[in-house]
Amino acid sequence: MLVVGTVATLTGSVLMSVYRANVKPYEAYSLVVSKQAGIPKQITNEIVACEHVEEMVPVLDSKVKVKGLFGTEGRTILAVPEDRADFCLARIGLRVKKGRLPYAGEDGIAIHEEIATAKGISIGDLVGREVNPDDYLWGMFQVTGILTGDVPYGIASLEYFKAQWALDTGELDFAYLVFPREGYRDELNSYLAMLPGNQVLVRNLGTAERQFRSESQNMDLLLWLVNFLVVAIISCAMGLLNTVHLLGRMKEYGLLAAIGLTPTQLVRRAFDEVLILAFAGYVLGIVASKGVLIYIAKWILGPRGIPVSPMGLRALMFSLPIPVMLSVFSFATIGRHLLRLDFISIMEGRD
Incomplete structure (x- = not known):
């Protein structure tokens, strides 16, 4: 979340800078140029x-x-x-x-x-x-x-x-x-x-916005590709760690099954833990990204005259797939084990 949120905000700042320079002026006027x-x-x-x-x-x-x-x-x-x-x-x-x-x-x-x-x-x-x-x-x-x-x-x-x-x-x-x-x-x-049209060229808000959208689509496409790779790698890595952690607690789940919890209840309990961890990591990642962006804006880009936009919906949108994929990956792996859980074998040490 830290990397994706920061990169998404910085690229959003670039696009906003281009918009302010090349599109926003045409909200006030249109330009008529001789050919x-x-x-x-x-x-x-x-x-x-x-x-x-x-x-x-x-x-x-x-x-x-x-x-x-x-x-x-x-x-x-x-x-x-x-x-x-x-x-x-x-x-x-x-x-x-x-x-x-x-x-x-x-x-x-x-x-x-x-x-x-x-x-x-x-x-x-x-x-x-x-x-x-x-x-x-x-x-x-x-x-x-x-x-x-x-x-x-x-x-x-x-x-x-x-x-x-x-x-x-x-x-x-x-x-x-x-x-x-x-x-x-x-x-x-x-x-x-x-x-x-053979004598003058007219540039207005509509033409400026179309050009901006055409140029910004390429940057968004690149960011989505990078985001896909980051999401896939981080989700797999964190999902595996999360799965190892949960599988290491099979005796705990065996005891819970022995006292009457059904496999469905065990899956729900594990999934709730995964969601809480994913949400906590997401929030902490966003907070860390905000801190990094404040530092970048004040000490690195600000002195160079490059404005950095506040973190907004764009960063949240690009970073949201990480906790979602992490939760899905963890649930898919641990859920299968819990649904087929044999608590007697676990308690006897045979599983």
Whole structure:
């Protein structure tokens, strides 16, 4: 239980981290991206005229590289106009914890506190490919602020991005964040889905969730395979030990049979013991897993900016087969002996 519960929680933390970074933002907005050199004015005007749209914000984006639990991951940097940055932060669920947002045309960047911790940087430090050639973020940016909130994003200046961008879109914008009116997200996404697919690409909550499910299924499949092997090995080993322990008490069961207990009552008595031991081991394993996870979160992953989710239903689901299989294995082996118990032979030492 200790191993399975810990591994299940850690993999769940990885999936939650990916969800927060790549899916949760689309609860607040949908992204419309040009497939050409900018979104045509006609399409822009049609979106603005939609009754389900609250705000359209021009945007460019990039990624910054961070270390994850099982490798490197990318975290989105949104470049938006200075006068719309506060609105975007509020709708996405972010706020400035320290410092400030970058000014228009400034080569500054405000990054989430998890990104800052993972990269070991703070306000005033430099980040980007010119500082670290392995980074995903092009150029060089100075950190002006630290953000906090549920979505690990960064904010940069759209004006600066446009000035440095290789693709010239003229007066057209290459992409928009489209924020729905409250309660009209599904209606807005249905409307955006009807935009000409040869001119724009639309990414919304539905497409992000489908991609996330596709990627997470592979991790869950791998974990189930590992879980199956662990369950099989531990259940057999502990079941054998439990069986040896119970078989070593055959004289005790012989005495109980001699005083009038039926084979069925003996089996039930032994099975109750197995269930109690399995349940106690399960609870102790979960408690031990919680302790290990607290240590990992505080001393190992926390300082690296990798959040660890609390142990939840996922860990319980993956670890539950262990006590179940242990009980079944023990019952199947000892039950057969007790049902055929000859207490007279046992008392005479012939069995």
